[in-house]
Amino acid sequence: MATTIAYLGPPGSFTEQAALLYDGDSELSSFPSISAVAAAVATGMTDKGVVPIENSLEGSVTDTLDLLIHEPGLLIQHELVLPIEHHLLVKPGTRVQDIEVLYAHPQSLAQCREFRERCFPQVPVVAALSNSASVQQMMSHQGQAAAIGTQRASVLYEAEILARSIQDRSSNATRFIVLALTDHKPTECDKTSLCFSFSEDHPGLLYKVLKEFAECSINLTKVESRPSKEGLGEYIFLIDIEGHREDKTVTEVFEKVKSMTGMFKIFGSYPRCPL
């Protein structure tokens, strides 16, 4: 039986592209939110779930971080990196000079700001809830319109690509994670993601934790903070380290760090995706 995978939809999203890249033979199901994907995996409705976690321009996808922090039972089994390309889509035959409205998801619009300001400074923008909703809305618009959308959305909705790769920076890439009920067995080249917080606030606690990793030459590939949701100024720290949670050195450092922190949660160990 094919593996079932929940992904952040709707069809045509970058996450669908990532899920297809991860396992082209799987049975994909679209879900409307990151927390819905998580619920699908946690309840066994699907075997796995694919969600975005970090974009090279925009930074972290906070919904995914909050999910990893607060949702019990879900682990990261894989990561994958997808270059992000935005295209300008129109109904077949539409001419540039006739475009009177532009449909776009606000984040994608932000990533194509220069293109928009140069080519369509006067065209009003209508916000869409996703990168394929923008294309759907454009296709059903009465009159001449354009949408910022994906390659996949152009196929699904039979739209024409009028301009390719319109994003401001060519280095735009998104990291996705595959969620499951188990993480990955050790390979030669792994990463482990975790978070922790402190029950008291005094100078240098974060530094003391990082010191433990530094002294064992465990490389940190990411350090970031999220509000604890209890109030401004209270943080949960999220870090990615090189190594597997079953490695002896890693296990030893984790034991020390656990004793120094209030909350401590491992999100899983998984093979490192080459950048």
Add this chain to the structure above:
Amino acid sequence: MATTIAYLGPPGSFTEQAALLYDGDSELSSFPSISAVAAAVATGMTDKGVVPIENSLEGSVTDTLDLLIHEPGLLIQHELVLPIEHHLLVKPGTRVQDIEVLYAHPQSLAQCREFRERCFPQVPVVAALSNSASVQQMMSHQGQAAAIGTQRASVLYEAEILARSIQDRSSNATRFIVLALTDHKPTECDKTSLCFSFSEDHPGLLYKVLKEFAECSINLTKVESRPSKEGLGEYIFLIDIEGHREDKTVTEVFEKVKSMTGMFKIFGSYPRCPL
């Protein structure tokens, strides 16, 4: 002559409320984006500018962080904290059971998710570009609609507040900063914001920087990382410390940290706003 202040508009936004709180006698001008507010201050069009920097639920406002990192000449002169309250606005006389569409900015919608799922599970949502655009669109909607909006927007657009304080968490607050060409003189209780990055990547560099602060008992009130925009896995670290950049201890630590980092930029020193 009254101080002129640029703020992230449109009128009715939380940032307008923050600007009014900061200086009720000033002359306010609305700008459509965070970078437009920055440009207004940098070019002398206005004396100051007010933008949001951090929300207790959503985390940092990345546009503001990127601006502080990349824009030369702008400094933080003040900070202020505003409790964030979302209300459900309607045209006067509209009844709950008649509402057929809900206008909302996606971030505000996310902050009112539980309310929406309980009270309006079947009502379609239309994305708006801001918390007052949602109210404007609702008021001009043909038929019965509602909008998630602010107290100020209800006054500006003469909308009725049907439900008050509909956000999921009562601890929702946003920190705003006042940008100017100079920062603030030392007071008894200051904060300094800065960022740095490393020109090479090896284990423990961040830890070595934090160690310098910890050893001088300088408290960090925020630590966070942003993608450098050069590619996934390269970061710029942003920290807030207690103290003024003219304090002797702070100056000495900064000199040491400068020698350890590639890029090092001070965003300004300013009085701490009590949380």
